Amino acid sequence: MRIAFVAPLVAPLCDATSRGPHVIVGDLARALLARGHDVMVFCAQGSFLSDVPTAPIVIDASVSSAFQELYWHVRHWGPDVIAQHAFEVDAIALCDGVPIVNTLHANPTIDEVVDAVRACAWPAVTVSDDSQRRWRGAGVVRAVTIRNGIPEMDWERRAPDPIALIAGRIAPEKGTAAAIRAARRAGLEPVLVGEVYDRGYFAREVVPLLDRAHVFRTLPRRRVAALMQRAAVTLVPVEWDEPFGLVAAEAQVAGCPVAGYARGALPEVVPPEGGVLVTPGDEDALADAIPAARSLDRIMVRESARDRFDMDTMVDAYEELLAETATGLAHVREAAA
Structure with missing residues (x-):
């Protein structure tokens, strides 16, 4: 064709x-x-x-x-x-x-x-x-x-680092600020990767939380995948009805469990074997979901996702x-x- x-x-x-x-x-x-x-x-x-x-x-x-x-x-x-x-x-x-x-x-x-x-x-x-x-x-x-x-990616079994990955556009609907707060409450260092879509939100809600946080505006996809393999968890506390949730899917294919809010399509994309989703807007529950997500078998997270997102x-x-x-x-x- x-x-x-x-x-x-x-x-x-x-x-x-x-x-x-x-x-x-x-x-x-x-x-x-x-x-x-x-x-x-x-x-x-x-x-x-x-x-x-x-x-x-x-x-x-x-x-x-x-x-x-x-x-x-x-x-x-x-x-x-x-x-x-x-x-x-x-x-x-x-x-x-x-x-x-x-x-x-x-x-x-x-x-x-x-x-x-x-x-x-x-x-x-x-x-x-x-x-x-x-x-x-x-x-x-x-x-x-x-x-x-999700295309196949290079993968190796390794112990994760104590970081929480927050990837995707930086905007209110993605819950970037809530993700940073939850990561710190769970004892993890937040790592942000993504473009700033809402500069007012970024300056008002995100910048005050960035002390010692690592921020990358854009990275090649292979480097994002490598960060997902290193991260203890990927956070997706979305404040809108997510049509899909590509970051959550890619994280699981990299063997990284997901913690976030159960909105839109995320319950389809993140089943119990791939992560932990909680009531939208509940930051206490989100912080508690992080250790639960980290307890999942990363090999099972990856194999399940490879099948679902073939x-x-x-x-x-x-x-x-x-x-x-x-x-x-x-x-x-x-x-x-």
């Missing part, structure tokens, strides 16, 4: 990023390219992905005009199908004439986006059953779940759905259902 990927234009793609949709675009494009498909990733100017061809788009006026230009280039390239991963209205609504699969990396919180997805005649993908239920509740009945896969399983599902969409079979199956 000739597959055009549409990436979010909010930031350039790169191999060192904490943005979940960007990570999945790179992983999936790379895997489908390895399977012999013709792949091109249309993305923001300044993007670079190792081993993946990209077509950068200049964003010089508005997001709407950028997506108009992007789709002009997509049609000129002539794909059989589009794998669309952005969450803007125009990314979904401007795709007339080419079969498309929209992957919904967020929940249905923006009315205009919900309307665009509902009006689109092509299939949609959600990244968890929890997110699928929310989208179906919003009237998107064509949504199917394909959980994110990369080939994700790629197989996308490959089949993209092929069905390119040939029109997805419409036939939908009509039969």
Whole structure:
């Protein structure tokens, strides 16, 4: 197949990023390219992905005009199908004439986006059953779940260091400040890895807690994986309904147990053999969950996660759905259902 990927234009793609949709675009494009498909990733100017061809788009006026230009280039390239991963209205609504699969990396919180997805005649993908239920509740009945896969990583059995990893974007919805406080209460040194999304929150809530904490704005993915292998626990006290929870999944594949809040899809992503989730907002319970998570068998944490987040399983599902969409079979199956 000739597959055009549409990436979010909010930031350039790169191999060192904490943005979940960007990570999945790179992983999936790379895997489908390895399977012999013709792949091109249309993305923001300044993007670079190792081993993946990209077509950068200049964003010089508005997001709407950028997506108009992007789709002009997509049609000129002539794909059989589009794998669309952005969450803007125009990314979904401007795709007339080419079969498309929209992957919904967020929940249905923006009315205009919900309307665009509902009006689109092509299939949609959600990244968890929890997110699928929310989208179906919003009237998107064509949504199917394909959980994110995690590529294999180098791994060695080792005793963890007394650190708590807090990875991902630094923003109120990720609970960064609560994670730092819980780590210290549990006697662990917090290590932060991620981009600052909300500078006001960072200055007001996080900076006063950073005494002796290690902070890395961005790191290559292999270094984040190495930190996960070293960490005693990865903390995810999210303050929103997480559509998936890529950091929690990657941590478990690295053999690192997870402690966090049971919100959104996290109970799917973090079963009892992978970590301990507690009542959202309860920092006392979060601090108590850390030693419980640390008591888990790290080999079992890793083996369970490798099975649940198998990369080939994700790629197989996308490959089949993209092929069905390119040939029109997805419409036939939908009509039969």
